[in-house]
């Protein structure tokens with residue numbers, strides 16, 4: 001069946017045999033966006049986290065049919081080298097990644113959190129950032145999340161000044 | 164002069180060659196870099212927890228560098244990047260001696276076709292220390308060669324030129340490295356030049372940001388799981404769920420006509436499916452009925468019973484003075500650690516293409532050489548024709564020190580004549596991991612009249628670590644008489660004690676166990692350092708003073724004392740319980756790197772909370788202090804995860820759990836909010852970094868709990884008895 005969805009700002013129509021195919025595989029294999037990772041396939045690790053209409057979603061357990069007509073953002077659409085998202089900027093400043101495999105999922109989860117809670121406390125972070133990182137980068141991640149909140153706030157201020 | 168001569172012999176001149184390459188001007192291949200030290204010394208080096216140098220035995224030329232037309236240097240790394248930061252460290256080392264800027268160096272994984280294959284592995288915390296000398300020497304040689312060519316082209320005496328950031332100037336003229344390399348066919352191989360003095364280092368010793376940072380922050384397709392090949396199909400392999408299963412027969416009828424199925428491949432005990440998509444391959448796999456012979460009744464209790472000191476074979480690995488004679492005053496404690504999973508987030512995966520008499524394997528692996536050898540052997544190919552193309556690893560931790568799925572994907576590819584991508588499901592990852600073996604420790608100690616140890620004995624038993632691994636031949640293990648992995652951290656480090664002994668027992672388990680980051684260190688140090696703490700309490704002595712007093716005075720001992728003092732000082736170590744928090748102290752030596760840690764712990768709702776960890780470590784010269792800190796932070800968190808939460812069970816013959824969550828691991832909320840790292844430099848060359856900080860964390864936490872509750876926890880994962 002055909003499913004239309006907006007991926008990183010571009011409208012895509014994909015032909016999928018099984019509408020229950022997890023969004024993860026459509027993104028990775030059909031649309032060839034490999035930044036969203038497979039870790040467990042059971043909504044247990046968060047490596048596959050992306051945004052559907054701004055909400056963090058574990059795409060390994062999200063049937064593609066539910067994405068019909070919705071806006072999907074992956075790590076590739078969060079920001080890029082020319083125009084990094086505050087979360088990516090903070091991740092670079094704090095030198096967070098080790099192996100890096102879990103990192104897109106964490107950055108997407110963090111970006112979604114900051115949309116809702118622009119200045120998260122440690123408790124907010126503990127409650128909302130529940131992905132798994134085997135390399136144990138949590139210590140730097142926490143610092144990066146606080147930094148991203150600052151960077152985002154600065155960005156909002158400078159953007160409102162421009163207006 | 165004598166030294167210089169000796170050094171120059173290390174690079175064979177005949178093997179130095181230059182070839183043209185696509186888009187590159189000079190491809191510089193430098194011949195095998197051979198260490199003369201005998202293999203046995205290397206192995207005993209490992210046994211004694213010393214660092215292993217970069218070990219290479221390839222007698223073919225290998226490509227280390229390419230000078231590109233835009234004046235950059237491609238460095239083909241024989242070591243894999245799995246998060247440990249090796250690419251950054253080696254880029255710093257190469258940039259230093261090549262006199263180029265950091266962003267002119269691009270590090271890539273050497274494919275096996277370049278010849279630059281590490282014949283051992285990426286592991287054991289040896290990458291930077293092993294490459295320290297050879298890579299800087301090769302880089303310096305390349306610089307001298309380029310300068311010489313430039314001098315010829317510029318018609319200037321070589322003494323009159325200088326180089327900054329890959330741009331050579333002399334006599335008012337300039338030339339880039341690429342211009343210098345252009346068109347050169349016969350390179351003259353110089354003697355190994357004098358290397359830079361430490362005081363002139365520009366990059367070495369700097370906390371330079373990781374070179375792979377951008378790729379990892381912007382989601383580039385850099386991992387084995389992201390690899391593809393044109394026209395690729397997907398494979399799945401039927402695996403038993405029960406331990407010790409032996410293949411009897413397979414009924415593939417139902418699967419054959421399922422949607423997307425291209426071929427069912429049955430070869431001896433191998434049953435695989437090739438399909439158009441991963442999901443179709445998985446579904447068809449589930450429809451195949453395989454009959455296995457297996458043990459049904461195996462459970463955790465049976466494993467624990469097997470894993471008891473006194474079972475299996477033993478070997479005394481360390482002994483000094485006399486054994487105990489006075490039974491009455493001896494303190495004996497027993498400790499246990501469970502089966503541990505690697506649980507790296509990127510599942511094992513591979514894309515293989517067998518094309519006639521050659522093969523290409525894209526894979527995240529710690530063993531390029533072994534993978535090439537195994538594929539060549541099973542498919543009867545010439546090893547030279549098997550090109551293993553490594554990718555970044557989504558975590559290694561020892562899990563990828565054996566990657567037989569490369570062979571399985573190659574079998575499937577050969578059967579369909581197309582590339583096949585194949586990766587593990589998470590359940591398969593958990594059930595078919597090569598686990599950290601469970602251990603059991605019996606430790607005895609006897610105090611003298613002054614309250615110091617007169618005798619200390621560590622008896623411990625482990626399953627296979629190095630034994631039966633594809634990497635270390637069993638003949639060698641037999642020859643050494645001990646599992647070289649299991650003994651890591653099992654030695655007694657308080658060698659001022661007059662009488663001590665360490666003895667390692669080995670038991671064969673019915674499922675595969677192998678390398679898990681730091682090997683025996685995690686459990687051995689937990690046991691030994693918990694015991695030391697208990698003896699300090701019994702002697703009524705400060706835990707730090709008690710340790711310092713019983714360490715001898717060899718160079719490594721002095722370094723150990725220094726990290727202990729540094730950790731005590733930085734943490735302001737004290738033994739009072741304040742505001743419900745207590746500190747726990749522990750220290751270890753691994754691969755010649757001493758490390759001490761202090762954990763600040765409290766108990767909330769019967770849960771152990773780790774607030775802060777102080778790490779003091781002496782890894783020698785710190786090539787990149789920021790990445791060494793990152794490794795310490797990572798080890799502390801991975802270590803606390805292992806000692807507080809992680810545990811695999813055996814139920815009705817199956818290893819379980821098979822998913823994150825039930826296999827509980829540290830999350831953001833559990834990680835300490837503060838980790839302070841103090842780096843000492845007790846020697847002027849780089850040492851091991853990526854594993855040593857895993858040693859002290861278990862005992863540091865348990866010792867803090869002991870001071871909070873009075874309870875001595877002796878089993879991992881650490882659980883408080885309900886009443887605490």
Ligand code: FES
Nearest residue numbers: 039040043046060
């Ligand atoms: S892959 Fe989706 S949560 Fe693990």
Ligand code: FES
Nearest residue numbers: 099100133134135
């Ligand atoms: S950085 Fe390796 S799993 Fe998180």
